[in-house]
Amino acid sequence: MKTDAKVVHLNKVAAEQPPTSPVGRLPVALIQMRDQAAHQLKQALQALFDNADDTLFEMADRATSNAEQNAFFEAMRDLRLKRKNIERGFFQRVFESFSVLNQYEPAAPPALDAVSFDNLSLVQNDELEETVALDAMVAKVMSRDGSAVTHLSTRLNAMVSRKLDDRSNPLGPTALCEAFLEACGGLGVEIKVKLIILKLFEKYVLGSLDQLYAEANQALIAAGVLPELKSPAPRRQPGRAAAPLPGEGGAAQAALGEQAEQSVQEVFGALQQLLSQARGSAMPRRELPGDALPISSHDLMRLLSYMQQRAPTQDGADFDLREQLGSLLTRASAKSGKARVVGEVDEDVINLVAMLFEFILDDRTLPDSLKALIGRLQIPMLKVAVLDKTFFGRGSHPARRLLNEIASAALGWSEQGDAQRDSLYQKIEQVVQRLLNDFVDDPAIFSELLADFLAFTGDERRRSELLEQRTRDAEEGSARAELARRQVEQALNQRLLGKTLPEVVVRLLREAWSKVLMLACLKHGVESAEWQEALATMDDLVWSVTPHEDQQARLRLLELVPGLLKALREGMASAAFDPFSTGDFFSQLEALHVQAFQRFKRPPVGAEVDDAQRAALAEVGIDLPLLELPAEAAEPDAAAPQMVAVVEEIVLQAPGAPRPLEAEVVLADDDESLQQVDNLRVGSWVEFQEDDEHKLRCKLAAVIRPTGKYIFVNRTGMKVLEKSRMGLAVEFRRCAVRLLDDALLFDRALESVIGNLRRLKGA
Incomplete structure (x- = not known):
């Protein structure tokens, strides 16, 4: 009899994630590229609005009737009044499209609604004109910059979990046009005027996208994201690539998907090439006996499974995978009488995974007590990489995502007296033990564990966000009361002093x-x-x-x-x-x-x-x-x-709390430590060195502007620390506080490996 007691329905997990849920954080390189692109788009939008008045005034001057002229004048006024709202709406849509790139979204079959001829209607003429105009604008950009857009989509696919094509690329012409059209939804103008505004968008925003795509691709290349892809020329010759026809949409999407998948496969080839070049220069080459026989990947998996069963007794932080595997091969060679070695491709995979985990286990962001647990995932991750080489290039790979989610959840974990009683520690230990016990050669277990872990962290996050919100509300209330006390003190002293x-x-x-x-x-x-x-x-x-x-x-x-x-x-x-x-x-x-x-x-x-x-x-x-x-x-x-x-100023005390003392140390306005404090964003994780033995990890939950307080909470959302701007700067200055890197762990490790290989290559 079949049972689904252990089945986790992915649709249910996905449904519980809100649209802006920060389930998957974006890599730092992608955030920097996004902000740079947003700056360029902002300048282009400013040029649009700066020229809109002149264009609409010229149209009004050439109008053939008073009604038409008034329509243009009203549009000028409406556009001026709503300019800020349009800009805000446009960039909100752009940033939202980036924020969902690393969210877990399992594919769901499309819902087929019953078709009724009574519900069918012709597309409104205005809507049809908008659609035709947008299609023409997108086709022009793709004809000119299609290769650059595709390369950008491919690089994004290597960094994020959501599958992208040129149409769903947040910086693609389709997404930008739709974002602008939605932002202009509040304009009360006729379709004729709206088409003119769209033409201005095409001229001043879409017309400069070639430079935006070139710089975005270059920024990701500089960050080590698929540098081996040949960068396209900034502009393409007209007619080289036409936009897909309406009837060819499915075929075009399939072709784009195949191209993206091929690019992901190319990542491992590029890593192999770097590894080979580094081995030839700074790293020693493999010296193999003349009669050495490479073992098959299947035999390698069997050896890894044998090691995996004994891994629970090992400390993951001190486990040397290559040494252990070499010892097993030596024993196998002695038993068979023939030298057995790992094949060249599998050897590259082993080296890459080993280098990744060397970075992970040296990473100061991970708490020491959790490194041992995460280190025990090295063999399961190696087995996945042997089975599926897209592990290195596909950000949405379940095994890679599971490692990232575990590291993200562990970011706020603090050392405690009895760590094993902590629910997060127990959950991570359960995931690790399940992989070590049950994973043989079916990677589907990673998808199951990922869904289960996301459900767990989602529940924890919702509870912590609720408590965190209560903490913020209480602090804001205290700040309002403190501000009111200052007003009352001032009023009393003015009249009585x-x-x-x-x-x-x-x-x-x-x-x-x-x-x-x-x-x-x-x-x-x-x-x-x-x-x-x-x-x-x-x-x-x-x-x-x-x-x-x-x-x-x-x-x-x-x-x-x-x-x-x-x-x-x-x-x-x-x-x-x-x-x-x-x-x-x-x-x-x-x-x-x-x-x-x-x-x-x-x-x-x-x-x-x-x-x-x-x-x-x-x-x-x-x-x-x-x-x-x-x-x-x-x-x-x-x-x-x-x-x-009354000779002394009246000072009112807050109920139940002594008045805070002013900071003894006052730093100069241009002090670097104050700049570090000002660069802190709400949601940043930091680590305070309380003394030689104790550290406190906490998150900046709120900056209370009226009082200048910085409120920090722990992983559960409970307030654990309060600092003034100057007091926090003093902590930075004496190196007692450290900002924790919350970028995706695997991505940071891969960037580090690529950087090290390039340095070895040039050595």
Whole structure:
């Protein structure tokens, strides 16, 4: 009976990956090439928009009717207003097409929908005109630069997992035209005007693609990506290569696929050539006995399988594959009486894989405790390379992708007391053990393990991203609160610093009203009416307890106090200030205001307190005598209030956290360490050397601009470190922090091997 208990459905795994999921990171060389191309495209788009006004104005000047002229003028205005949106949309589409190149996407059969003649309709005339225009534009570029585009597609196929052709190439004319057309979707212009804009795109953007393709190919050649491919001339003669006809699309795609596959096969040949040249110059040649008999690849696989069964007892970091294999061949030769050696092609494969793993096991990006596990994959990877030489040239090869995904997942893994209890360590160990136990000669096991490992890391990533987002939200909230505290401190110090006021008023503003100001700042901002009203209430309170002698001040005080006390009470209630403390504050304030009234001399006729004012004061707890006596006859004042001079700046502390100390070391603005900090991007992994024995690996999760904080999280998304820009620069300067290279491990190893072989060749 068949069972699918161990079957992993690839479609389900792929469906769980969001469109922008960073499952597969792009190689550094590809990122640099992309950014360089984006810069050239940006300049070309600027030229387009700079010339669009003149072109549309000329068309308007030649218009045959007012309606046509108005259409061109409206298009000019619309294009100016939406220029930034079009540029942003275009580059977003271009960058998105690059971001998905290394995502795992198993092929799925096309869904066949039921056809109903009722649903069929003719293509709209405008859409048809757009399609015809785009096809003509693409055909011109392919006729001129088709070879350069194909070479670029081939080189991309050697670096990424997704299968590309000239049509799906992110920098191909088809993708660029579709991206621009989609970005222009918001333009409310007629088809006639849109076609003119497309012509401008053809002239200023597509017209300069020959230079873009030449430089992109050259950048990848400089990075060691298929340098043996002959670079095409920047421009092709018209008529040398025509665009495929609509009916020939399938055949053209098949031809492109075959050409890409052939290019992938050529990678191993190029590596062999470099290895042969290096062996002839700096590396010793193979010295074989005259009667040596090469063993077949099948026999080599049997020997490797024998070694593989004993590999679990070996430390992968110290395992010398060539030495072990040589020992087995010596024993086999002694037993058979004939010298047995590995064939030349298989010997090249062994040397290349050995050099790859020498780089991997020396790589400082991999944690030491995981190197031993990954090192045990050397024999399975060698067996795959013997079976399938495209292992070296195809970025989408399942075995190569599995190694890259394991290394990417291990990037944030930190040394722990009991490493084997960590879920990631256990998963990697499970994958390694499964390969050592079950892999004989069927590479399909790598696809199964890759899908299973991606499902595992996908679940881990979703959990860490959720916690990381919560960490960011909390830090941004803290930053907003810190910024609000600074605003409140500034407002308090502007009004109180240098003044001598009753102690109760200073304490009320510092302890209670500061909370009201914080709430207004956080909820409404410093430009809001609520913030201004809170400041005005504070100003009125300070004025009301400041001694005044003129009668106008007395009249203002009479009018001010009832509303002031009401505003204070409502504000403190909205900030949920302690009701008992509020009552104490108001009792002392009332006494202060009574004393303020009693300090005034008898008012002139017409300035007496009327019944309405007396009632308003009584309502807030201030009872004035019915007959106001002259100053000489008034009762002696109550005890004078305790006064304090505000001579130090008011500093508000964050709840439950001491105020951070400023960095002791201040570096110059042009210091190289500060530039290193500024070049850090969110998502970068770094390693801090905490002391001689302990290291901390963490990821930059957020840069909180208002406070200048750099927030770092661990693999699970939990905050582990917080640094200021200056503090982080000091760490860089004393070499206590190191940026981890998050480029694909296999690709970096292959680049290193190619570079070493070229150096040996020239030695």
